[in-house]
Amino acid sequence: MEPHPPPPAPARRNFLAQAAAAVIGAITLVIPAASGLLVLLDPLRRKPAGGGAVFVANLAAVPAGGEPRKFPVLATRVDAWNRTPDVPVGAVYLQRLPDGGVRALNVACPHAGCFVDYKAARDNFHCPCHNSSFALDGRVLDPKSPSPRPLDSLETEVRGGTEVWVRFRNFRAGVHEKIPV
Amino acid sequence: MKPLDWLDQRTGYRKLAHEVLFENVPGGARWRYVWGSTLVFCFVLQVITGIALWFAYSPSSQTAWESVYYIQHEMWGGWFLRGLHHYTAQAMTVLLAVHLMQVVIDGAYKAPREFNFWSGIFLLCLTLGLSLTGYLLPWDQKGYWATRVATNILAITPFVGPELQQLVVGGADYGHHTLTRFFALHAGVIPGAIILFIVAHIYFFRRHGLTPKEPRRRPDAAFWPDQVLRDAVACLAVLAVVVFLVVRNRGAELGAPADPSEPFPAARPEWYFLFLFEFLKYFPGGTEVWGAIVIPGLLMALLAAMPFIGNWRLGHRFNVAFLWIVLAGSGWLTWLALAEDRANPDHAIAVAAAQREAQRVVELARSPAGIPATGAVTLLRQDPLTQGPKLFARHCASCHRFDGHDGLGGQPKDAASAADLKGFASREWLAGLLDPARVATPHYFGGTKFKNGKMVKYVREDVAEYGPEDRKLLEFTIAALSAEAGLKAQRDIDRRDEALIVQGREALVGPRMNCADCHVFRGTGDAVGPELTGYGSREWLVAFIGNAAHPRFYGERNDRMPLFGEDKVITPGELGLIVDWLRGEWFVPPPAATR
Numbered sequence: 001m002e003p004h005p006p007p008p009a010p011a012r013r014n015f016l017a018q019a020a021a022a023v024i025g026a027i028t029l030v031i032p033a034a035s036g037l038l039v040l041l042d043p044l045r046r047k048p049a050g051g052g053a054v055f056v057a058n059l060a061a062v063p064a065g066g067e068p069r070k071f072p073v074l075a076t077r078v079d080a081w082n083r084t085p086d087v088p089v090g091a092v093y094l095q096r097l098p099d100g101g102v103r104a105l106n107v108a109c110p111h112a113g114c115f116v117d118y119k120a121a122r123d124n125f126h127c128p129c130h131n132s133s134f135a136l137d138g139r140v141l142d143p144k145s146p147s148p149r150p151l152d153s154l155e156t157e158v159r160g161g162t163e164v165w166v167r168f169r170n171f172r173a174g175v176h177e178k179i180p181v
Numbered sequence: 182m183k184p185l186d187w188l189d190q191r192t193g194y195r196k197l198a199h200e201v202l203f204e205n206v207p208g209g210a211r212w213r214y215v216w217g218s219t220l221v222f223c224f225v226l227q228v229i230t231g232i233a234l235w236f237a238y239s240p241s242s243q244t245a246w247e248s249v250y251y252i253q254h255e256m257w258g259g260w261f262l263r264g265l266h267h268y269t270a271q272a273m274t275v276l277l278a279v280h281l282m283q284v285v286i287d288g289a290y291k292a293p294r295e296f297n298f299w300s301g302i303f304l305l306c307l308t309l310g311l312s313l314t315g316y317l318l319p320w321d322q323k324g325y326w327a328t329r330v331a332t333n334i335l336a337i338t339p340f341v342g343p344e345l346q347q348l349v350v351g352g353a354d355y356g357h358h359t360l361t362r363f364f365a366l367h368a369g370v371i372p373g374a375i376i377l378f379i380v381a382h383i384y385f386f387r388r389h390g391l392t393p394k395e396p397r398r399r400p401d402a403a404f405w406p407d408q409v410l411r412d413a414v415a416c417l418a419v420l421a422v423v424v425f426l427v428v429r430n431r432g433a434e435l436g437a438p439a440d441p442s443e444p445f446p447a448a449r450p451e452w453y454f455l456f457l458f459e460f461l462k463y464f465p466g467g468t469e470v471w472g473a474i475v476i477p478g479l480l481m482a483l484l485a486a487m488p489f490i491g492n493w494r495l496g497h498r499f500n501v502a503f504l505w506i507v508l509a510g511s512g513w514l515t516w517l518a519l520a521e522d523r524a525n526p527d528h529a530i531a532v533a534a535a536q537r538e539a540q541r542v543v544e545l546a547r548s549p550a551g552i553p554a555t556g557a558v559t560l561l562r563q564d565p566l567t568q569g570p571k572l573f574a575r576h577c578a579s580c581h582r583f584d585g586h587d588g589l590g591g592q593p594k595d596a597a598s599a600a601d602l603k604g605f606a607s608r609e610w611l612a613g614l615l616d617p618a619r620v621a622t623p624h625y626f627g628g629t630k631f632k633n634g635k636m637v638k639y640v641r642e643d644v645a646e647y648g649p650e651d652r653k654l655l656e657f658t659i660a661a662l663s664a665e666a667g668l669k670a671q672r673d674i675d676r677r678d679e680a681l682i683v684q685g686r687e688a689l690v691g692p693r694m695n696c697a698d699c700h701v702f703r704g705t706g707d708a709v710g711p712e713l714t715g716y717g718s719r720e721w722l723v724a725f726i727g728n729a730a731h732p733r734f735y736g737e738r739n740d741r742m743p744l745f746g747e748d749k750v751i752t753p754g755e756l757g758l759i760v761d762w763l764r765g766e767w768f769v770p771p772p773a774a775t776r
Contacts, residue, residue: 040348041348043347043348043350043351043352043353043358044344044347044348046347046352046353047353048353048354057750058748058749058750060743060744060748060749060750061576061743061750061751063579067594069575070575072442073442078354079242079354079356079357080351080352080356080357080358081357082243082356082357084555088440088441088442088443089441089442090441090442091442091444107444111466111469112329112330112333112334112461113329113330113333114326114329114330114444114445114446114448115444115445115446117444117446117527120591120593120594121594128446128447128448128527128528128531129330129446129448129458130458130461130462131462132466140466143465144465145465145466146461146462146464146465146466146469147466148466148467148469149466162748172336172343173333173336173337174333174334174336174337174469174470175337175467176466176467181343181353
């Protein structure tokens, strides 16, 4: 390989050229980078669909004895460009209360989002992932449970004396406060 | 000029090849230097298999599982390719740990090799990032739920957690954009970064040379050929282990397609993250950030500080001890996690159920109907064999049983108070109902108010005294009544006994059996008990479960049976699934030989 001749040292009056090269170089990179970043950040402005009350079950389907029963929540699911009506978007445990009302608990564990199970033998809820346990009203049972708060209760309404409607939402996992996502 | 000289003159390849192959190995070639090369080999293997998988993979929530299923079960050697990619990823994690241990024990992290060490730590993190992102891509239940947990943990990062989670997930919920993002990270961003850092890592390595393990037993030698041979043998050994695992396990596992409404109690992270999973169980509510972020972060910081710690008098020993302790601690936590799951019968049930669904969805995907455009998740949602037991457990099992359990193998809180419905309307089931010894047991009417009703009385008094001829007639009657159901399982015997069934139909309304005294059969008889025309058929069961208090069935005498259809307790679709499941009507794959 033939040796390259060394370049002459830049003269001081070349400052303008150096600055211009740096600025132009930066501009050529900033525009594609910024346009890419904008699309990359787009999910930050996406809000979850729903939040309105949805019909979950008939009152007749909820056991009279107060035992919780799990029901899927059907709603319109929006997945980016797809909009699908009447598909399961989550699930709730419904329980009849002595005052005739219905309690609804989101099945997602407030710790990390696994679905809790109702354990008939122990009459409580248990999370199969990190062993949090909850009483029937959603309270944390075992103080060692990793869950930072009780199961998330949801607003319910019994319409016409027969239909249970639930304002279904999910809440941020892993924090003490119940913050809707 | 000879062609090769010309090539060298234009490209300088000889000097480059010399640089690459004739690196000095102080003290000669040794087996302990092979780990870095095995990792490069694994990475190259992952790039090759990954690109091949890329040609067939489609990241969206309706096509990800489906395309992986197609690779796994339909494409030539797809299971082997996917298996190679899967198990090499695991081998890489193990080799990373070994390489790190070897580097630290041999003191290769100390000055002037700080940047070599740090670039290695960064490569370790990037490789774990590949595992985390790759786990989701098949979009099966396992990957989906493990990723939900992992990204929920990300959300507790101080200050930016929720925004970070939303960026990674690609919106407020898991879906198409979760997959497109994970895929872009998995196949583009992270491998690109790994290539850059491998180049930097090897550059730093070459700049400061290999750290020899003292004492040097032999004179210095060139990298080529002795060390290259050892490296090649080690790579071959790694490949052999991977191929063994692939063949033994028939490739990588593919679970049932992700379903956000279907819980997955068997959710566990990949085995090398189990220690973190177990670690989190020890942090009570609200302190999770310590277990998930602060402590692992501190451990990583300590790892990165090793080159400085190593300068102190006892620093090197501290570093080696620290690594052994972290490794032993992780091993202990992994063992605890495995032991806890082994001792937990619920987990075993959950794993078995997950395997059943994974197998079932493949049967359905291979059925003539195939996978619809809505994705494979609809196959399971509309499959009586999958949904029937769940719906039975939810709606029927507080009174009824199925073969003694709640449909899913569990036991409800209250004792059975209505009939066991396994084999409902089959000859066997009816023979039990018409058996004086069994009719009043909890298996049939024992738990209901009909325990002392007309039917029980008729069986216990009249049937009990039947002579041999009447018994024969009863058998025909049972065959005829059972034939009304048109059960799939009895198709052959129904056809075989056609003549006998005709006699049975006559007997049903005839004077000896005299069912028509209380039941309507094909237009004859009194509607006291349930109608027997089409007894146990799909139409009959849908109507019966829909409204048992209809005059056609129990009328006003209905005993606690909810009016499932009339009161809209369940949807018509769910009702159909329960009925089809009770009747044994679901897709059964043909025997393998005829496929």
